[in-house]
Amino acid sequence: MASTRTKLDALSDYVALDTETTGLDTRWCDLIEVGAVRVSDGRVTGRFSSLVRPSHLPIDDFIEELTGITSEELGDAPEPADVMPALSEFLGDSPVVGHNVCFDARFLDKGYRDILGRGFGNELVDTLRISRHVFDDIRKRTLGAVVERCEREGGSPIGVPDSAHRALADSQAAAYCYETMRPLLVGKYGDDPEAGFARRSGSRGRAKFEGIVQTVDEIDESNPFYGSTVCFTGTLDGMTRAEAWQHAVNLGATPKDSVTKSLDYLVVGSFEFNTSLHGKPSGKLQKAQGYAVGGNGISIVSDDFFLQYARDDS
Numbered sequence: 001m002a003s004t005r006t007k008l009d010a011l012s013d014y015v016a017l018d019t020e021t022t023g024l025d026t027r028w029c030d031l032i033e034v035g036a037v038r039v040s041d042g043r044v045t046g047r048f049s050s051l052v053r054p055s056h057l058p059i060d061d062f063i064e065e066l067t068g069i070t071s072e073e074l075g076d077a078p079e080p081a082d083v084m085p086a087l088s089e090f091l092g093d094s095p096v097v098g099h100n101v102c103f104d105a106r107f108l109d110k111g112y113r114d115i116l117g118r119g120f121g122n123e124l125v126d127t128l129r130i131s132r133h134v135f136d137d138i139r140k141r142t143l144g145a146v147v148e149r150c151e152r153e154g155g156s157p158i159g160v161p162d163s164a165h166r167a168l169a170d171s172q173a174a175a176y177c178y179e180t181m182r183p184l185l186v187g188k189y190g191d192d193p194e195a196g197f198a199r200r201s202g203s204r205g206r207a208k209f210e211g212i213v214q215t216v217d218e219i220d221e222s223n224p225f226y227g228s229t230v231c232f233t234g235t236l237d238g239m240t241r242a243e244a245w246q247h248a249v250n251l252g253a254t255p256k257d258s259v260t261k262s263l264d265y266l267v268v269g270s271f272e273f274n275t276s277l278h279g280k281p282s283g284k285l286q287k288a289q290g291y292a293v294g295g296n297g298i299s300i301v302s303d304d305f306f307l308q309y310a311r312d313d314s
Contacts, residue, residue, distance in 0.1 A: 004102040004109075004308075005222040006126040008133070008193035010186050013040045014095040014125065016175035018167045019104045020067045022059050025302040026110045030054035031080065032069055034087055034108075035167030038094070039175050042157045048090040049168040051077035062289050068166060084115035095123040099143040099174045100299070102126070102224040127177045132227050133197070134184040140262065142297035147173050150180035212245050212255075219252040223309045226252035231259055233284045234269025236303045239310075244303075247310035259287045261296045267306045 017036040023029030031052045038046035051074060058071035087108075098104050101124050109120040131138070131146045138149050147160055156179030161169040189196030219226065230253045232244050239247070244267070245255040256263060266288040285300065292298045 004105040004124060004224075005220075006101060006124045006129055006224075007222070008130065008185065008189065008197055009095065009123070009125050010182055010191060010193055011095050011097070011125065011178075012042075014097050014178075015039070015091055016097045016171045016178065017091075017101070017104055018098055018170035018174060019107055020069060020167050021103075021107055022054055022063050024103055024299060025304055026106050027302075027304060029107075030056070031107045031111060032059065032063075032067070032074055032077070033167040034083065035169070035171045036087070036090060037168070037171050037175055038090070039097075039158070039179070042179055044158060044172070044175070046090070047168065048087060050083050050086070052083050053077040053079050062293065065293050080111055081115050084111045088112065088116060091122060093122060095125055097125045097127065097174055097178045099127045099146070099170070099177070100224060101128075103299070106305075125178070126224075127174050127181065128224075129221065129226070130178070130181050130185055133188060134181050140297055142295070143170060143173055143177070144295065145297070146177050150177050153180055153184075156180045212242070212249050214249050215246065216250045219250065221252055223251050225265065225306070225309060228264035229254045229256050229262065230265045230267060230306075231256045231263055231284075232267045232269075232303075233259075234303075236267075236269045237307065239303075239307075244306070244310075247306070251309055259284050259291070259298075261291055263288070263291070263296075263298050265306075266298060266300045268300060268302055270302050270304060 015036050015038050017034070019031055020033040021029050021031050032054050033051050036048040037044045051069065053074055057075060059074065064070055105120060105124055112118055112120040127146060128141055131141050135149050138145055151160070156176055158172065158176045158179050160176050161172045185193045189200070225248065230248045232241060236244055248255045259266060266285065268285060288298050288300050292300065
């Protein structure tokens with residue numbers, strides 16, 4: 001898949017999914033855990049959970065601290081060749097719901113292609129995207145923050161798990177959020193929310209960052225950077241910093257020039273990203289990692305991931 005896109009959809013049957021990985025770039029990082037719950041008419045009818053042995057051990061200390069998964073556990077984990085067929089059977093062709101689900105889908109696509117010889121093509125529904133439509137009173141949209149907002153809304157029949165930041169618990173939390181937000185989404189846009197939103201959206205207003213203005217007629221909000229704040233660091237592959245800012249604005253994001261607790265994405269140049277996997281992160285990257293471990297929800301991605309979407313805005 002060139003890039004992953006999501007839909008606004010009102011589903012009664014779906015699979016909520018979450019993954020844990022050694023990073024967010026499929027060229028150098030591996031899947032280490034997958035968890036999923038099958039939901040039908042608001043009830044969990046099935047569960048899938050498995051660790052996945054990565055190609056290189058031990059994993060980075062930052063990843064251990066972030067995920068709670070240790071290298072020792074992964075040493076005895078099933079190989080991807082064992083996990084992918086079982087996961088594919090569990091998912092079938094069901095729509096997949098997740099929080100910031102584009103990341104999960106890219107790793108599943110890599111696993112499907114490597115092991116099964118075909119891509120991952122299930123419909124994707126993003127609870128992060130939906131939260132932007134139905135809740136305008138929350139600033140940081142981590143899974144935990146959306147869960148808390150859904151609890152204030154009244155919740156759903158699916159309970160919130162006691163544990164968090166592991167794949168199965170987070171997949172159940174995503175299902176909880178989706179069940180809570182779905183009627184709000186339908187109330188706003190109708191039974192076909194994607195079509196209802198398209199009819200009401202029209203063209204977007206102009207976004208600015210140091211004189212940079214939107215150069216596309218309409219922003220496709222199905223990309224994962226829409227509505228986020230983005231900072232860039234390191235030498236970017238094939239684009240200047242100003243070009244990166246322009247792409248960010250055209251994707252509906254707000255560029256930032258520093259790493260703060262409120263930042264959503266740090267996009268790292270490929271050379272620095274690859275170097276950081278071997279224990280040599282820069283100061284800006286270390287700061288972002290510290291915020292991520294502290295639960296601030298910063299996603300650290302390589303410029304390759306950003307380019308998957310930036311190429312589409314031209």
